[in-house]
Amino acid sequence: xxxxxxxxIAIQKSGRLFEDSIGILKExxxxxxxxxxxxxxxxxNFPMEVFFLRDDDIPQYVQDGVAxxxxxxxxxxxxxxxxxxxxxxxxxxxCRLSIALPKGKTYKGPGDLQGLKIATTYKxxxxxxLKKEKIKAEIHEISGSVEIAPGIGLADGICDxxxxxxxxxxxxxxxxQVILKSEAVLIQNKELKxxxxxxxxxxxFRLQAVKKSKKNKYILLNAPNKNLDRIVKILPGxxxxxxxxxxxxxxxxxxxxxxxxxxxxxxxALKANGAQGILxxxxxxxxx
Ligand code: ATP
Ligand code: ZN
Numbered sequence: 001x002x003x004x005x006x007x008x009i010a011i012q013k014s015g016r017l018f019e020d021s022i023g024i025l026k027e028x029x030x031x032x033x034x035x036x037x038x039x040x041x042x043x044x045n046f047p048m049e050v051f052f053l054r055d056d057d058i059p060q061y062v063q064d065g066v067a068x069x070x071x072x073x074x075x076x077x078x079x080x081x082x083x084x085x086x087x088x089x090x091x092x093x094x095c096r097l098s099i100a101l102p103k104g105k106t107y108k109g110p111g112d113l114q115g116l117k118i119a120t121t122y123k124x125x126x127x128x129x130l131k132k133e134k135i136k137a138e139i140h141e142i143s144g145s146v147e148i149a150p151g152i153g154l155a156d157g158i159c160d161x162x163x164x165x166x167x168x169x170x171x172x173x174x175x176x177q178v179i180l181k182s183e184a185v186l187i188q189n190k191e192l193k194x195x196x197x198x199x200x201x202x203x204x205f206r207l208q209a210v211k212k213s214k215k216n217k218y219i220l221l222n223a224p225n226k227n228l229d230r231i232v233k234i235l236p237g238x239x240x241x242x243x244x245x246x247x248x249x250x251x252x253x254x255x256x257x258x259x260x261x262x263x264x265x266x267x268x269a270l271k272a273n274g275a276q277g278i279l280x281x282x283x284x285x286x287x288x
Contacts, residue, residue: 005047005199006199007048007069007199008049008066008069009049009068009069010050010051010052010057010058010062010069010070010071011050011051011070011071013038013054014052016093017055017071017073017093020090020092020093021071021184022034024071024207024210025048027210029045029206030043030206031043032044039051039052046199046203047199051066051067055072058071058076059072059082059084060080062082062084062189063082063083063084063189065189068189068192068200069087069186069187069188070186070188071090071184071186072184073182073184073185074180074183074184075122075180078124078125078180079123079125080124081124083190084189085187085188085189085190086185087185087186087187087188088204088208089183090184090185090207091184091211092183093183093184094163094181094182095161095183096162096163096175096178096179096180097122097161097180097182098160098175098176098177098178098179099113099159099176099179100147100158100162100173100175100176101150101157101174101176102156102172102173103173105157105176107176107177110130112176113130114135114137116138117137117138117154117155117157118139118156118159119149119150119155119157119158119159120139120140120159121141121142121143121160125179125180126159129179140154142154146158146159147160147167148171150171150172151171151172159179162175186203188200209286209287213283213284215259215260216259216286217258217260217263218257218281218283219235219257219258219280219281220253220278220279220281221254221278222251222252223251223273225252227273228243230273231270231274231275234270235258236257238288241254241255242254242255242256243255254275
């Protein structure tokens with residue numbers, strides 16, 4: 001295959017984003033052989049080459065055009081501040097970048113950070129936050145195990161990634177201030193050639209179909225014909241619900257698609273209107 005007609009994607013080589021990055025590509029019908037070569041792999045059914053990198057390096061590689069696109073946490077994207085374009089939120093790798101203080105400290109607001117020494121690996125984002133809040137605090141940059149810094153007297157507090165908060169708890173800390181909410185995003189080099197842009201738009205089309213499908217459920221139910229009008233009004237559907245007669249007289253089978261946000265309300269309304277045998281089925285892809 002012509003080397004020009006491939007898209008090169010950078011993903012994290014191991015760590016919290018690895019599995020889900022491979023997973024979302026797979027849901028887009030792109031299989032990656034994650035075998036022996038830990039640096040590079042070729043997708044088997046899409047013109048794609050995959051580079052496995054440290055997440056911190058991904059924005060730079062995409063900016064420099066070593067990779068055309070990449071998957072990285074927004075936290076890293078913002079911290080590194082490279083000249084790349086964000087293409088799509090990916091819905092996994094969700095976490096918060098937060099300030100945490102020792103459990104016993106009181107915290108009423110950013111003013112309580114005045115004069116403190118805060119350890120972090122996210123000095124750019126933290127500096128931005130402190131500046132916005134007009135707080136003078138010392139930023140102590142360290143490269144790993146930030147959460148132990150207060151315990152060993154290295155800092156008064158920390159600014160680090162949190163998901164469940166259990167690491168903080170184990171280190172006698174409490175989350176007091178969320179600075180950034182983050183998830184994995186797809187980024188692109190700003191000067192892609194036409195071939196790569198075409199491949200990127202194919203990929204984005206598939207990613208959107210996968211994301212949409214996760215937010216929606218296929219629903220089937222039996223409805224008494226006398227209530228059909230009301231039931232159809234409750235169910236939005238992609239265009240409108242499908243209605244098929246059941247063998248039993250006076251009943252119909254109704255099929256539709258329901259968004260997760262309104263799912264339970266709709267189920268309750270359906271039951272209140274005599275719906276029975278409600279089945280809810282995951283959707284694999286959704287193209288509207
Ligand atoms: P690398 O070796 O690639 O530099 P790392 O140690 O920096 O790895 P990981 O801990 O694997 O990175 O986290 C990668 C990304 O996963 C984070 O930048 C963040 O976007 C996301 N993430 C989601 N939840 C969490 C969490 N609880 N703690 C840390 N990162 C999280
Ligand atoms: Zn990293």
